[in-house]
Amino acid sequence: MNLNTIVEVKRPKSFDEIEWRDGHAFLGGGTWLFSEPQVATDTLVDLPGLGWPALTVTPAGLEIAATCKIVELHDFKGPPQWRAVPLFDQCIDCFLMSFKIWNAATVGGNVCMSLPAGAMISLTAALEGVCTLWPRNGKPRQVPVVDFVTGMHANVLQKGEVLRSILLPASALSKRFAMRQVSLTHHGRSAALIVATVGDKGEDFLLTISAATPRPVQLRFKKAPSATELRQAIDERLPPDAWFQDVHGSAPYKRHITFYLAEQIRAELT
Numbered sequence: 001m002n003l004n005t006i007v008e009v010k011r012p013k014s015f016d017e018i019e020w021r022d023g024h025a026f027l028g029g030g031t032w033l034f035s036e037p038q039v040a041t042d043t044l045v046d047l048p049g050l051g052w053p054a055l056t057v058t059p060a061g062l063e064i065a066a067t068c069k070i071v072e073l074h075d076f077k078g079p080p081q082w083r084a085v086p087l088f089d090q091c092i093d094c095f096l097m098s099f100k101i102w103n104a105a106t107v108g109g110n111v112c113m114s115l116p117a118g119a120m121i122s123l124t125a126a127l128e129g130v131c132t133l134w135p136r137n138g139k140p141r142q143v144p145v146v147d148f149v150t151g152m153h154a155n156v157l158q159k160g161e162v163l164r165s166i167l168l169p170a171s172a173l174s175k176r177f178a179m180r181q182v183s184l185t186h187h188g189r190s191a192a193l194i195v196a197t198v199g200d201k202g203e204d205f206l207l208t209i210s211a212a213t214p215r216p217v218q219l220r221f222k223k224a225p226s227a228t229e230l231r232q233a234i235d236e237r238l239p240p241d242a243w244f245q246d247v248h249g250s251a252p253y254k255r256h257i258t259f260y261l262a263e264q265i266r267a268e269l270t
Helices: 070-074 086-092 099-103 107-113 119-126 227-237 251-269
Strands: 008-010 024-027 043-046 055-058 061-065 130-134 141-144 149-151 162-169 176-183 190-198 203-210 217-223
Touching: 061 107, 070 086, 070 099, 070 107, 086 119, 086 176, 086 190, 107 119, 107 162, 119 190, 119 203, 176 251, 190 251, 203 227, 203 251, 217 227, 227 251
Parallel strands: 008 043, 024 043
Antiparallel strands: 055 061, 061 162, 130 141, 130 162, 176 190, 190 203, 203 217
16 A cells, blocks of 8 residues: 655664654554555654564574564574474464565564464464563663553553564473464454463473453463363453454353363373
């Protein structure tokens, strides 16, 4: 779509060059920005021009730049001890988009959109990702992905603040995992996307519920729970009015399918 309100595209070489005001919008891949009119926007600030490395492997884990394209994450292999890397492709396959869009859409864009069915939110939350945020005229701050999204199309970003990167800890990448996803239609948006990770001996079992809820929800257990313990924990954490209802599934349906998929995952990992 042509954005006929845009009068300028800024291409800064560093974040310090950016002067933020109302009417500005950060441009990553632009797959959402160019999908509908942006009547309140007159200036685009090009982030890929900052030259952030897409993926950086460190002893601490994997740093994913906000400008990392989906295709770059899809092609990442990683060290052999990072057993959770195949989860990248499984979550990418849940996208309601053509594979052609992978070449433009960014990881940070999907996270900042903060939609319940954001597949990169599900992925990075499940792998205990931590966001690095760059505020205007302030020090960088870190926020766990599970706390970054606060609701439907809502997050903790302040005006002019940018998501710089997401760090997936090596400890989370080294765990075993299982994932389940369901949609009402064959190519529909996720009604539920559930991921669990666990240590080799069944310790540190972490269940992440997304798409079925307005924001990702996590349940952590010192060791893999029983079926009864898991169901009770989900029920206590998410009462009937905590589920996200839309055209992709009613709240009772999403609650039911979450219990069903979570038990499948628990059985697989234990």
